[in-house]
Amino acid sequence: MIRQGGASSARFLYLAALAAGGLWPTAAAAQDAPAAATQAEIRTLLAQLEALKASYAVEVRKLRELDAQVQALQGRIAGTPTQGNPSPATLDGQSGQVASGVAQEGYASTATEAEQAQANVRRSVDDVKQQQSALFNGKLTIENGVTYARYDRKQLTLNGFLALDAIFLGNIAIENVESDSLTYNFAARWGVSPRLTLSADVPYILRKTIYQKGGAGGSAAAVAQEETTGGGIGDITLGANYRLFAESGWRPETVLTASITAPTGREPYGMDWRVIERDNDDFIRFAVPAEQPTGNGVWQAGLGLSMVKATDPAILFGNIGFTHSFQRSFDDIDSDPETTNPGRVALGNAFYFGAGVAFAFNERTSLSISFSDRMAARARTRYAGSDWIKIVGSDANAGTLNFGVTHALSPKATFVGVLGIGVTPDAPDFSLLVKIPYML
The missing domain is CATH 1.20.1270 (Substrate Binding Domain Of Dnak; Chain:A; Domain 2)
Structure with missing residues (x-):
């Protein structure tokens, strides 16, 4: 125990x-x-x-x-x-x-707020598409625009010959042409379907041109000057835009454009001339047209492609196209004020292209920079009973650097401003475009 x-x-x-x-x-x-x-x-x-x-x-x-x-x-x-x-x-x-x-x-x-947010995002893209003829909204758009362009051309004219390959004997004349043009464009675009849009463009043109010619009276120091003006309806253009491909993935929105221009303006052939100066032998040294033309005088047809690709926040766009000028007969195609020679005129066909980028800063405003170029072949003339002759110096290459801004004024109206700076001698020194498209 x-x-x-x-x-x-x-x-x-x-x-x-x-x-x-x-x-x-x-x-x-x-x-x-x-x-x-x-x-x-x-x-x-x-x-x-x-x-x-x-x-x-x-x-x-x-x-x-x-x-x-x-x-x-x-x-x-x-x-x-x-x-x-x-x-x-x-x-x-x-x-x-x-x-x-x-x-x-x-x-x-809510669905309403989501739709409003999507509309705000699309607005800047739509404004850029509208300028590139790539907007298909099924609505009627009325556009009012004003364009101012300034040209200034100087050309040295030598009338004589070289002695000993170094000394010029003859007349030296300096020609200067200064031109100001103001064009009001009324345009309308109607969306027939989600893939087709029809358009019409009616210009009204005001022109003032100053001609200056050195060597007046045989003196190189003397300068003669004359001013002419002109105004009226220009050549009316009808066009159609057809959407080939909608934007999807890497593929941009691609639009086929077709247009036809009618010679509704005042043609530059058969016009009255003002003789300013003659030589002692009655040869005309200096003459200017009495009134400035407002059109080309021939029918033209154009075909091109426009492409737009949105890559937030940038919008890429470009275009390429071709313009064909049809031959036309006139009662007088001679540049001599004192002679009348009927014949046919064929303006040179033109090829154009352009590309640029726009940046949408917000749902209402976007800025863009682009380059456009238009190259035209030489024009040809043929007097009655003669062969075709190419006009020397009638070919052109007009390249322009453009800076633009678009701003939504309201849900239906947009302000568009474009400043163009010529980078080749054939382009305007500068141009300023202001227009307001309004969707009804």
Whole structure:
């Protein structure tokens, strides 16, 4: 009995020592372990919940924007305005809370807001497309524009011969032509379908030209000057734009353009002349047209391609084309004021191209820079009963560097301004274009 009691006492003392030394789990420690595991699991579940909420908010925004785009396209095809749809609250019981969070983050919370956001983004792109004849909105657009162009040409004329390959014997005349033109353009474009647009352009032109000729009266120091003006309807152009390909992926929006120009302006053939100076032998040394022409006098047809590619925030655009001039007969094609010779005129065909980039600073304003060039072949004339003759110096290469700005004045009106700087002798020294397209 004494031994059994001693063994029990020894075991009790051993267990007490383990507990005192922290080597035996106590009741409190056994209760804390499940609580810690529960807290870690709760934190994990909360993190997963927040991630799902964020993903859900993004998906709701995408659904609303996609729904707004579909409704806008359906309304455009049907010809009715897009109406806002109720928010998809049936997606989840907490969709109202998620939608509120999306709206606070700057996303559209309704279909109407999503459509408005998409319209703001598209506005700058549409303005650039409108200038490149690549806008098909099924509406009637009226455009009023004014263009001012300045030309200044100086040419040294030598009438004589060289002696000993170094000394010039004869008359030296300096010819200078300064021209200012102001053109008002009334244009209309009508979207027949989502792929076809018809257009008409009617210009009214005012011109003033100053002619200066050195060597008047045989004296190199004397300068004769004469000014002539002219105004009236110019050559009217009718055109059509057909969308070949819509913008998709890497492929730009591609539009086929065709136009025909009628000779409705005053032609530069058979005009009256004013004789300013004659030689002693009655030879005309200086004569100017009595009135400035307002047209080319021949029918012309054009065919080209326009391309536009939007790469946020830049918009790339370019064009290429060809203009053919048809032959036409006139009662007088002689430049001599005192003779009349009927014949035919064939202006040189022209090839043109251009490319540029526009930057949309916001939903209303964009700036652009571009280069355009137009190269024309020599003109030919043929008097009655004679062969064709090429006119020396009638070929041209007009290259222009353009700086433009577009600004949305209202949902229907846009301000367009373009400054052109000539980089070749045949181009205007500079030109300034201001126009306002208005969609009805």
